Amino acid sequence: MKSKNKRISQSFLRWLLVLVSVAFLATTVFLWIIQTRLSEENAISLLALNLSDVREDVSDASDENLLKLTHHVADDLNRMKTIDNAVLQELVNRYDITEINVINEEGIIFATTHPDFMGYDMRNGEQSAEFIGLFYGSTEYVQDYRPTTYDPSLFRKYAGVRLQRGGFVQVGYGAERFQQDIDEFVVGVTRNRHVGSGGCIIIVDEAWNIVSDRMGNEGKNLDVTGLWIDTSSMPENKVFVADVYGQSCYCMYQSVEGYCIVAVMPRSEAALSRNVSVGVTTAMQIMVFAALFIMVFMLVKRLVVNNIYQINDSLSAITEGKLDTVVNVRSHVEFDELSNDINSTVDTLKRYIADAAARIDAELAFAKAIQHSAMPSVFPPYPGRKEFDIHAAMFTAKEVGGDFYDFYFVDEDTLAFLIADVSGKGIPAAMFMMQSKALLKSCAESGMSVEAVFTTANAKLCEGNEAGMFVTAWMGLLNVKTGQLTFANAGHNPPLLRRADGSFEYLKSRAGFVLAGMEGIRYRKNELQLNPGDQIYLYTDGVTEATDAAQTLYGEQRLLDLLNAHHGACAKAICEAVKADVDTFVGEAEQFDDITMLCLNYAGSCVHEEVDA
Amino acid sequence: MTIEKKLNAAELTITLTGRLDTITAPQLEAELKASLPGVEHLVLDFAALDYLSSAGLRVLLAAQKQMNKQGDMVVRSVNQTIAEIFEVTGFGDILTIE
Numbered sequence: 001m002k003s004k005n006k007r008i009s010q011s012f013l014r015w016l017l018v019l020v021s022v023a024f025l026a027t028t029v030f031l032w033i034i035q036t037r038l039s040e041e042n043a044i045s046l047l048a049l050n051l052s053d054v055r056e057d058v059s060d061a062s063d064e065n066l067l068k069l070t071h072h073v074a075d076d077l078n079r080m081k082t083i084d085n086a087v088l089q090e091l092v093n094r095y096d097i098t099e100i101n102v103i104n105e106e107g108i109i110f111a112t113t114h115p116d117f118m119g120y121d122m123r124n125g126e127q128s129a130e131f132i133g134l135f136y137g138s139t140e141y142v143q144d145y146r147p148t149t150y151d152p153s154l155f156r157k158y159a160g161v162r163l164q165r166g167g168f169v170q171v172g173y174g175a176e177r178f179q180q181d182i183d184e185f186v187v188g189v190t191r192n193r194h195v196g197s198g199g200c201i202i203i204v205d206e207a208w209n210i211v212s213d214r215m216g217n218e219g220k221n222l223d224v225t226g227l228w229i230d231t232s233s234m235p236e237n238k239v240f241v242a243d244v245y246g247q248s249c250y251c252m253y254q255s256v257e258g259y260c261i262v263a264v265m266p267r268s269e270a271a272l273s274r275n276v277s278v279g280v281t282t283a284m285q286i287m288v289f290a291a292l293f294i295m296v297f298m299l300v301k302r303l304v305v306n307n308i309y310q311i312n313d314s315l316s317a318i319t320e321g322k323l324d325t326v327v328n329v330r331s332h333v334e335f336d337e338l339s340n341d342i343n344s345t346v347d348t349l350k351r352y353i354a355d356a357a358a359r360i361d362a363e364l365a366f367a368k369a370i371q372h373s374a375m376p377s378v379f380p381p382y383p384g385r386k387e388f389d390i391h392a393a394m395f396t397a398k399e400v401g402g403d404f405y406d407f408y409f410v411d412e413d414t415l416a417f418l419i420a421d422v423s424g425k426g427i428p429a430a431m432f433m434m435q436s437k438a439l440l441k442s443c444a445e446s447g448m449s450v451e452a453v454f455t456t457a458n459a460k461l462c463e464g465n466e467a468g469m470f471v472t473a474w475m476g477l478l479n480v481k482t483g484q485l486t487f488a489n490a491g492h493n494p495p496l497l498r499r500a501d502g503s504f505e506y507l508k509s510r511a512g513f514v515l516a517g518m519e520g521i522r523y524r525k526n527e528l529q530l531n532p533g534d535q536i537y538l539y540t541d542g543v544t545e546a547t548d549a550a551q552t553l554y555g556e557q558r559l560l561d562l563l564n565a566h567h568g569a570c571a572k573a574i575c576e577a578v579k580a581d582v583d584t585f586v587g588e589a590e591q592f593d594d595i596t597m598l599c600l601n602y603a604g605s606c607v608h609e610e611v612d613a
Numbered sequence: 614m615t616i617e618k619k620l621n622a623a624e625l626t627i628t629l630t631g632r633l634d635t636i637t638a639p640q641l642e643a644e645l646k647a648s649l650p651g652v653e654h655l656v657l658d659f660a661a662l663d664y665l666s667s668a669g670l671r672v673l674l675a676a677q678k679q680m681n682k683q684g685d686m687v688v689r690s691v692n693q694t695i696a697e698i699f700e701v702t703g704f705g706d707i708l709t710i711e
Contacts, residue, residue, distance in 0.1 A: 421667060423667040423671040424667070424668055468671055469671065470670075470671060470674060472702060489703075490703065491702035491703040491704070492701070493701060494701065511701055511703045512706075513702075513703035513706055513707055514670070514674075514702055514703060514704075517707070518678075518707055541666075592635070593635075
């Protein structure tokens, strides 16, 4: 039978697959998020690193340049005896710089190319005060490009160098001059610089004109790149996303020395590193989960499913009736307990069965005693009667049987004797047999003729015969004085008759239908004259149909031959001889049907009279 | 014993092979109980039946009784052994034997 239920291994497989898939998905999603964030952070730090590098480069380059010029100016001034504005103007022109101021030891500008600065005290402004440090140890100082204290709208980059006579000289670049000075350098800065592999640096001036760009867009507005920076709403060193040259990029900018440096890195490049990382990890995860899946599945199959099969095999054996089978799966505590439980259940069952069997056996033994005691069992039954010698025996296949024999006097000289066989065996047959036997006897004792006994008994037995049982019977009424025998046959095997001077022959007569088989059957009477020395042998088909181990039937011929071989033996000897021969024939094979027989030797009234006399 | 059934409209033919005895009779009884409802002609083919015991006779009797109510029953191809059993037991009188 195909069961609709799933196997444990299948259910387990399904759930394991679901769990592993969920775990796999969760880790992959988690990994994706982590890696995305990580790649973004990587991009940011890469951008910041490049920005600060470029910023360093730019500011280093401009500082160096200006400081070198300032040293030249200082050297020239050191060689001069007097310093005035005209000299300074000449130096401005010579070195192509924007402004020169000379400061005395009090920190006051006493010579300058910028007329407004004459007499300015350097300590007055935050920006200019930074140079006061030159009075206290340092010999040079460079400032970033930024607004001056004197006039915040005026942007300057200053460098200062101490003079031998005391005080110091301050050289300044204006915006134009400063950028002119470092543009050349700045242009070069971005040429060989990459941010990641596909990113770049773009440098623009204060007017958002590109100063340096790998794409060669110098001189054009930043708009050509697609970038747009609003310094008021977009703080420095903060990453933002913009389309640069048609590619979505992470961008970051920083201002230095009047320039704006923008670092750009394509998002696809950041995503690539994430995709590679997630891909590799996912592939490894698939392998790990697959291995885990197979291992767990095999383990469960080996530990659980195989043990269950083993227990099931034992249970099948038990179900088939091998109650001595012991379930012995001891690999784990659970199976150990299960085995013990099953074994104790089977033990209990065996005990109950044994108890029930013992009870049934006792009841059957009792039933057997009742059945046997219902039939005449004392032989010789009529020690005072010399007209005949009668003997009968019944051997049941089970404890109780459906065969029976009976004999009794219905009047002083009339002996009724019969043999019968109820269809089937065991208790139902035994019960029907008792009923039939009692019914036949009561009919016969009421003085009916033999055919009337059968006809009446049949009608009674048919009433309420729900189980469809029937009885075959042969009954004779013998006047022991005259030897006159009337008999009727209800579907029974014909008896064997031996005349005093002859051998046994089957007493064929037209048989009537079995008793209890069908209502309204009428039986016929047969008549026969027995003479002294005649012998009649009745039997049930348990004799002729006894079977040996090779399924051979004992047979009617063998019975006939055996009886003839015991010519003249008494009734008891005949019965014993037949039983002994049947036993020899059957051998080890099981007795299958009840074996019943009755033998009557008629001696005649003369013997009786002689004894009486 | 093997039981072979052939149902043709309301005619059921049962062919028995082997021995119909105490052991196998319940098998035939169960088969008949399941199959007989609605059958009007029951044919029992005994050509290959070797042996018939009283338990088998009981089943035949039950079948005959039921078929008396709902149609008819015929026993066909009865061999010598079985015929003798029918004769001795008087079943020959109540069965229709062809």
